[in-house]
Amino acid sequence: MASCSSSATNLTSFKPMAILGNNNRYANSLASHVAPFLKIKPSFSSSFLSLSVTRKTPRKFQGRDSFVLKMRNVICLRVRSVAAPTESVAGFDEMVAGTQRKYYMLGGKGGVGKTSCAASLAVKFANNGHPTLVVSTDPAHSLSDSFAQDLTGGTLVPVEGPFSPLFALEINPEKAREEFRSASQTNGGTGVKDFMDGMGLGLIADQLGELKLGELLDTPPPGLDEAIAISKACLMLKLESVIQFLESQEYNMFTRIVFDTAPTGHTLRLLSLPDFLDASIGKILKEMDMLICMKLKQKISSATSAIKSVFGQEDNRQDAADKLERLRERMIKVRELFRDTTSTEFVIVTIPTVMAISESSRLCASLKKESVPVKRLVVNQILPQSASDCKFCAMKRKDQTRAISMIQDDPELSSLTMIQAPLVDVEIRGVPALQFLGDIVSAVPNVAISLFSLA
Numbered sequence: 001m002a003s004c005s006s007s008a009t010n011l012t013s014f015k016p017m018a019i020l021g022n023n024n025r026y027a028n029s030l031a032s033h034v035a036p037f038l039k040i041k042p043s044f045s046s047s048f049l050s051l052s053v054t055r056k057t058p059r060k061f062q063g064r065d066s067f068v069l070k071m072r073n074v075i076c077l078r079v080r081s082v083a084a085p086t087e088s089v090a091g092f093d094e095m096v097a098g099t100q101r102k103y104y105m106l107g108g109k110g111g112v113g114k115t116s117c118a119a120s121l122a123v124k125f126a127n128n129g130h131p132t133l134v135v136s137t138d139p140a141h142s143l144s145d146s147f148a149q150d151l152t153g154g155t156l157v158p159v160e161g162p163f164s165p166l167f168a169l170e171i172n173p174e175k176a177r178e179e180f181r182s183a184s185q186t187n188g189g190t191g192v193k194d195f196m197d198g199m200g201l202g203l204i205a206d207q208l209g210e211l212k213l214g215e216l217l218d219t220p221p222p223g224l225d226e227a228i229a230i231s232k233a234c235l236m237l238k239l240e241s242v243i244q245f246l247e248s249q250e251y252n253m254f255t256r257i258v259f260d261t262a263p264t265g266h267t268l269r270l271l272s273l274p275d276f277l278d279a280s281i282g283k284i285l286k287e288m289d290m291l292i293c294m295k296l297k298q299k300i301s302s303a304t305s306a307i308k309s310v311f312g313q314e315d316n317r318q319d320a321a322d323k324l325e326r327l328r329e330r331m332i333k334v335r336e337l338f339r340d341t342t343s344t345e346f347v348i349v350t351i352p353t354v355m356a357i358s359e360s361s362r363l364c365a366s367l368k369k370e371s372v373p374v375k376r377l378v379v380n381q382i383l384p385q386s387a388s389d390c391k392f393c394a395m396k397r398k399d400q401t402r403a404i405s406m407i408q409d410d411p412e413l414s415s416l417t418m419i420q421a422p423l424v425d426v427e428i429r430g431v432p433a434l435q436f437l438g439d440i441v442s443a444v445p446n447v448a449i450s451l452f453s454l455a
């Protein structure tokens with residue numbers, strides 16, 4: 001039985017391990033990922049699955065900080081059942097159903113496990129046949145750390161491991177804004193337009209130029225930085241020219257897109273941006289006098305190929321007002337995407353503490369106010385069941401129980417489907433560990449699950 005006396009073990013310590021779960025599924029899940037790289041000799045007994053493992057390092061992982069690499073040449077995995085399921089809850093499995101493209105945005109308070117849950121959900125999708133893209137718009141990216149692979153570079157990078165294609169995209173909104181800012185300070189401001197063109201926001205740059213760009217940069221509209229990032233991601237999904245190494249057919253293939261968003265405040269600002277821009281552009285369109293219209297016409301007639309690629313070559317001859325209207329429509333589409341109950345869902349991630357749950361409740365209220373679909377709440381890091389809590393764990397458990405009862409009484413959160421993710425005593429890092437988390441999340445609440453060293 002898992003107990004608080006079991007020492008915290010890290011997957012990277014690579015000692016022989018026991019996996020305690022409600023059934024051997026978890027062990028088999030872990031073993032199935034390890035299998036391609038190891039020679040595994042399983043032997044079953046009534047309550048243990050023993051695996052003798054010999055390392056067989058694939059060339060693609062050589063030099064990588066992968067737990068497979070660091071395993072000793074021969075190790076022994078023992079898997080046993082310790083708890084029976086008590087009740088079923090909807091987990092990530094429900095989100096796998098259907099072949100239509102779906103967008104999942106995971107957000108919540110800083111440090112609650114947004115990236116771990118987003119990465120694990122993405123692995124779940126990919127392992128269930130969905131070509132998946134996981135996008136991080138959090139300036140403090142941790143997708144690379146979470147997958148234990150280098151996914152930096154601001155472009156689509158294939159993630160090694162899952163059964164179906166999984167790509168990751170880390171966009172740095174702050175860097176984008178920095179580039180934006182520095183571009184504005186060079187070439188008398190003309191660099192801004194080129195930069196914004198590349199982001200598909202060239203016409204906003206024109207408008208900002210007319211509206212004293214410098215002043216706006218000092219007090220940028222709320223959510224501008226992350227909007228640039230999202231806009232870039234949307235462009236990548238829509239414009240094949242941006243994705244050099246993927247054929248159009250291939251990037252259209254994504255049926256699941258998971259966004260690992262920045263902590264709560266950023267997300268809320270981002271959500272209000274399409275409305276803000278819609279209102280601003282609407283206002284500009286209304287108030288634009290002939291002089292500005294003429295100026296814009298001149299600018300647009302000398303538009304770069306980037307603008308052509310955004311609006312389509314044949315549109316290039318349309319007048320400025322039409323193009324602004326198109327931009328406005330695009331912003332409305334972004335807003336609609338956030339609010340489309342058939343394709344989009346915002347999943348709130350939290351932990352069982354009063355502070356995190358209070359913040360989640362406020363986030364949920366704001367999302368509802370913005371008409372963003374929110375149906376699920378992932379409560380992460382729940383202490384697993386134990387027959388022999390130490391004083392610390394007993395206190396912690398009491399605290400968590402109190403916090404979880406807050407959810408049940410909360411007017412915003414109580415209607416959401418609760419997905420419980422147990423606290424595991426290993427660092428969730430790398431595809432096998434992420435799959436493991438995805439599987440136990442979709443399992444049962446409060447199941448006694450722990451990974452610990454037998455050595």
Ligand SMILES: Nc1ncnc2c1ncn2[C@@H]1O[C@H](COP(=O)(O)OP(=O)(O)OP(=O)(O)O)[C@@H](O)[C@H]1O
Nearest residue numbers: 110111112113114115116142381422423424427428
């Ligand atoms: N269920 C869990 N059990 C054990 N550790 C966990 C669990 N979920 C997340 N962690 C750990 O908590 C830490 C923070 O997780 P993560 O980076 O996913 O949080 P985040 O919400 O994305 O953080 P940030 O707000 O900084 O982006 C990581 O070290 C991760 O491995």
